[in-house]
Amino acid sequence: MEEEYIKLIFGLKLKQIRVDKKLSLFGLSKLSGLSKSYLNEIEKGKKYPKPDKIAILADKLDVPYDHMVSLKLDKNLAPIGDILQSKILKEIPLELFGIKESNLIDIVANAPAKVNAFISTIIEIAQNYNFSRESFYLASVRSFQEANNNYFDDIEQSVVAFAEAYQIDLSKPITSQDLEEILTEEYGYTINETELNKHHALDNLRSVFIPKTKTLLLANQIDDAQRTFIYAKELAYNYLEYKERLYTFTWIKFENFDQVLNNFYASYFAGALILPRDIITKELSNLFLKKEFDEKQFLNILNSFNASPESFYQRLTNILPKDFNIKNLFFLRFTHRAGSEKFYLKKELHISSLHSPHANETNEHYCRRWVSLNVLEDISKSKQEHIFDMQISHYPNENVQYLVLSSATKDPFRENHFRSISVGLLIDKQLKRKLGFLENTKIKTKQVGVTCERCAISDCQSRQAPAIRLEREAKNKQIESLVEDLKSRFS
Known part of the structure; x- marks a missing residue:
């Protein structure tokens, strides 16, 4: 068994016994003659005391020596032992986010029942949604990028x-x-x-x-x-x-x-x-100064590098936040088979805010008003190698707008399959200052939803399914309102 694990278990047990006896670290130090800093190191799992020190602690705390050195944890700490032995903390890339394993264990130890219930809930959700180890690692990297x-x-x-x-x-x-x-x-x-x-x-x-x-x-x-x-x-x-x-x-x-x-x-x-940063920054600066969006100039910038449209759009997500302070943006990659009604969101990145849309596991229908889907439908019916389009997407439910640029290309590895790459920029004061063409009325604006099942747009001609999620939320709110009314009347 790993030495690190043994130290952690001993530290947890010592802390539990001390707290049960209503002793502070200072009090245990006075009682045992061991320094407060040394005891603190033991409780955090950083040090393991020698047998003579364990004997002193067992004597002063009135606990059998064998109980002190046993790896068996009491009932309320047993879940922590399960977590440590399962190596789940080794799977979580804690160091990526500046978190020490000992700190996390300390949090768990302070409220074992609640934290264990939380962890169990996360694991259950992951299992129900088929959240694999692969998905977890990718989500961790994506969070690291966003941070x-x-x-x-x-x-x-x-x-x-x-x-x-x-x-x-x-x-x-x-x-x-x-x-x-x-x-x-x-x-x-x-x-x-x-x-x-x-x-x-x-x-x-x-x-x-x-x-x-x-x-x-x-x-x-x-x-x-x-x-x-x-x-x-x-x-x-x-x-x-x-x-x-x-x-x-x-x-x-x-x-x-x-x-x-x-x-x-x-x-x-x-x-x-x-895709060198300095060149793209210079070219985009010239494009952004214009009072009208120059599609030809944008495509010339894209095509001036020996790179795919996907690589170019991904590079924009590095450069726009750093060199233009445009930090509220998202990146999406959709795939689509010609003749199919299915669109799959295969890759996403959301910087600074929880932008819509997100990939979902509920088999809902993505809004057909998105430019990301429109360019896919267009290219699947044409013989063009690359189709570009742009729109302002207005989400009435959230009262926000995004400028969305999207390119569609053929999938070189699958017959009759296509992909679209999109970057969406939140329209706020910062974006309006940076983009001279943003106020141009020639840019088409569309009201959009996230999925049909959650969309409140009543006159949508592209709707693929009724707004059942929205209807359910409305019904729940009605029930809540009626219950509150009854409570008020009969109180």
């Missing part, structure tokens, strides 16, 4: 240092050939473009890395932008010296949280390398 406004200066500086070290001109589009040379010459990689496509079960993978031989297997249907991004990620793993990493892209298996976090860092590095 940092999705900007990481140390990675940005690493990109600049890397470009200088390898003489990469960031003012020009970076090609896969530029990066492949560094991978093969500097890091000893071998690139294989034939093996992966021999295995039909792997047709959704773009790459697989074999660490023993430093062989990178690539799918042959990827374009140069995708290849460049994959190479940039591999360079990030090597240059940043990440030992814990994922070996497939898109990834299908991980062993620990560090692999998921380092995958995010490597992706961030790749995006920052291919």
Whole structure:
């Protein structure tokens, strides 16, 4: 059994016994002759006393020595022991949010019944919604991104240092050939473009890395932008010296949280390398000064890099909060199969506020008035490679508006499948100061909901389902009002 676990259990038991006897730490110090700071270290699970010290504590607290050293916890502390033994705290990336495990255990120890009930509730919700370990880790990384406004200066500086070290001109589009040379010459990689496509079960993978031989297997249907991004990620793993990493892209298996976090860092590095911050900031500044949105100029900026629209939109979520102080925004990626009525929200990021929409597990119908869905329907019926559109989405229930920019493209790995990438910016005083074209009446405005089941727009011609959730809430409010009235009349 881990030494750390034994120390924590002993500390919890000592604190419980002390509190039960209504002793303060100062009082126990006077009683036992042991220093207050030493006892505090023991209770926090940082130190384990020697046998003679345990004997003194057992004697002064009138508790059998065997009970003191037993790993069996009393009933009210037993759930904590279960949590510690289950290693659930090892699964939670506490250090990412600056939380020490000992502090969390201290919180649990102070109110074991309530905290255990809370943890049990979270676990039950997770099980009912099929909330996997994978989902938990991804949610943790997403929360980490949101807490940092999705900007990481140390990675940005690493990109600049890397470009200088390898003489990469960031003012020009970076090609896969530029990066492949560094991978093969500097890091000893071998690139294989034939093996992966021999295995039909792997047709959704773009790459697989074999660490023993430093062989990178690539799918042959990827374009140069995708290849460049994959190479940039591999360079990030090597240059940043990440030992814990994922070996497939898109990834299908991980062993620990560090692999998921380092995958995010490597992706961030790749995006920052291919889409340099200084260039995008300068180009966007010129675009934002205009009194009318210049779609052609926006698309020229997007197309000036050797990157996919998704990579460009994701890069906007790094740059807009940092360089333009536009922090209330969301990023969405939807997928759609031509001829289907289903739209799937596969990726989301919400910075600063809990913006709508969110992915849901209740099989509801997303609002068909969103530009994110409109561009998907348009591209699925056309032969175009890329469709762009923009709208102001007004949520009447919340009385907020978002400027939403959206691009739709074909899914290169699945026939008749498409994806849309969207960035939504909350329209507030800050956005109005930054965007000169925001007051232009040519930008179409639509009233939108989140899902049909929760939408109060009565005259919607695109409704896919009745507002049953809204009706249920209204009924519950009516019941609540009537009960309050009865209580008042008969009191």
